[in-house]
Amino acid sequence: MSSRAGPSEPQGPVMQRRITRTQTAGNLGEAIFDSEVVPSSLVEIAPILRVANEVEKTHPRVAYLCRFYAFEKAHRLDPTSSGRGVRQFKTALLQRLERENDPTLQGRIKKSDAPQLTKAYQTANVLFEVLKAVNMTQSMEVDREILETQDKVAEKTEILVPYNILPLDPDSANQAIMRFPEIQTAVFALRNTRGLAWPKNYKKRKDEDILDWLGAMYGFQKHNVANQREHLILLLANVHIRQFPKPDQQPKLDDRALTEVMKKLFKNYKKWCKYLGRKSSLWLPTIQQEVQQRKLLYMGLYLLIWGEAANLRFLPECLCYIYHHMAFELYGMLAGNVSPMTGENIKPAYGGEEEAFLSKVVTPIYNVIAKEAERTKRGRSKHSQWRNYDDINEYFWSADCFRLGWPMRADADFFCLPVEQLYFDKLKGNKPDNRDRWVGKGNFVEIRSFWHIFRSFDRMWSFFILSLQAMIIVAWNGNGDLSAIFNGNVFKKALSVFITAAILKLGQGT
Template identity: 45%
Template structure:
């Protein structure tokens, strides 16, 4: 979009193009034939980080349109004295925040500090961009260049976050003109050179995906034997990735070991095992409700009277409490099924997962034994006293106290589930209500 391009007749497009043109004072890249006065931020990033020329052109047009459209839509909210052909700093910042929202969330989840350093305020140039606005544009352009050249890696958003995390760090070092402590020279990106991003980042990861697909024999192998996009992407959900994969990418890392070779990394998240037991495991809460209700209904119906009449008797009430024994036993089944279907995830570096599986089984067994012992003690005391005496009722109270403790994690899980389910709906409702109020006003 240079010279007499037809789109330049729009002031918003001219503002976006002008904002991206301030690259003359940036550290010159190692590329030969660099002309700082004719290059813009995309040219500088392409030469510095090794992006392909066509990708640079495509993403330049992409960002220009994003900036121009955003400034056009925000025309009524901008200061009245702001020129239409000058990019407002809030436009660049809003687009950067939207594009990097997933990256910020990923960093927060892993407990990592984002490598996006933009001052909250700074010097601004009347007919151009200030240093902080240029940083907004550089981070946005870097992410778009990574996304544009990632090809099928776009199906792995957290993988792109990992790549951006380190490339943004390298970008910060270059912009700040940091000195490399190993060479004593100005820092250069770990990935640089002609088509370096494609050859050193995209292709190695894509080769892993290609090998997994071939190993799957067109998807006929069991799901636990090979990884798809989601499985590879889950590798980037853990802090271990920073220690095991590191940067720059090296083919010697275990991540790049092809299927069938020792040391290969398998699935790191959920493993789907083809089994009839998945009918129970996937819908365990539904099965628990149905089984417990059936047991309680059978106990009450066996008395031969109407439910509200039978439940007046203490014997029937105590027999209904046996549902907690069944509930604890069903938790044993669930814990065993979890261990049986997810055992392939256990490795040397995930030993905690094995410990958690064993603890789940032991806790479920412990609760089952506890309820059985307390239940038997209630009835023994009742038959010893020939009635529900004070001692027998004390045993009942002990049983109910144990049941209350047993229910605490179940209730918390239910509350969290309802909160996660209803929170987006409530937020949308409040947003719609606010819009209606604005329109009515």
């Protein structure tokens, strides 16, 4: 199917008929792809068209994309269409693309073409592995060209990862959304990893950025890193595009946009530090060139913590506590501080392992929430005997929360069991390590009773009682007409509702 089958070198009467048919205006759009005959100058696109024909029945949209790519490649190979039969070939291919675009678009399963191609790449990679295994069992050597193709497909499989809004792989740089200057400047700023020491034995890939470094150092999940990368880029781009006057169109993030996003992200954290009388961990370097990178590191760390916190997002002050310590560790790593114990550079308390943040930070705190939920006995326990999200979060409203330490002490009062649970453990022969008592309720303890229905709707009950009293006074004086209230004696009696109101307030307070 190479140039030997091209229209410039006919072979035999059958091939001659095919060539004649491909140059006919009416049949050119169909037969040229059925026979896979292409002009000799465009022989490189023949394999692409063959694949399109093979997958058309099962994946028509993928076949359309293959032909579209073949058309673009043909235009790059011969932009002026000077080769023999090139103009007719490109015209026919373009007509077919126009005809197949809408039907294949409507039948597309996904909302984007990229996931379909990603799945095709992954499928091809698996088939290559099976091919190698089968040939090894049959003592056959795989063609070198096939192995080279497999390596290329494997590379593409790693690059073409799923995405939400921004395709950040190298092959998607020319997509429309990636051409916005605001997106480009944010991506460029995040990829400034100069001066960051990567972990040992870490396989650094192309175009890795600040969030990849944070994920490797603190043990965040890779999908969380991918999600928060898009999140941070879009936050910066949205603020950057609204700046006035407009910043210069150059690959540098505007400091005003960076400061504004940082101010919004850390608003609650700074309030928390001020409330507890602590200095924040947001320390910036004196070297101006490193300030932007440091700000991006602080924001990226906060978003990664938030993105992987799961149910801990209901504990905003707890997240502030976690971020306070992890940002302090970040400052120590960037400053090159040395541990007095080991003599090595400071490392995160929970970093270095895969998914360390989830297993060592989020899970222990969530276990406390789960144990408290079990104590509710499906709503049958008294409200004062178990802690809900607000009660647990109140623990981090006081400076006493710093007794929890970092890394968090397993015997801290935050992780302690209730007194009765400790008693049952002792009966079972267990010796708990918890020395402190159970924290229990932090501040307000709601005691629920039947009288709560009156306490919660006190204004409504008071209005009904006072209205009833006023109507009784009017009804029992005179003829019952409402105008009787303007009578002097009736009006004086009606003023007694204020005495009743005072008695009701006294009762409510009691």
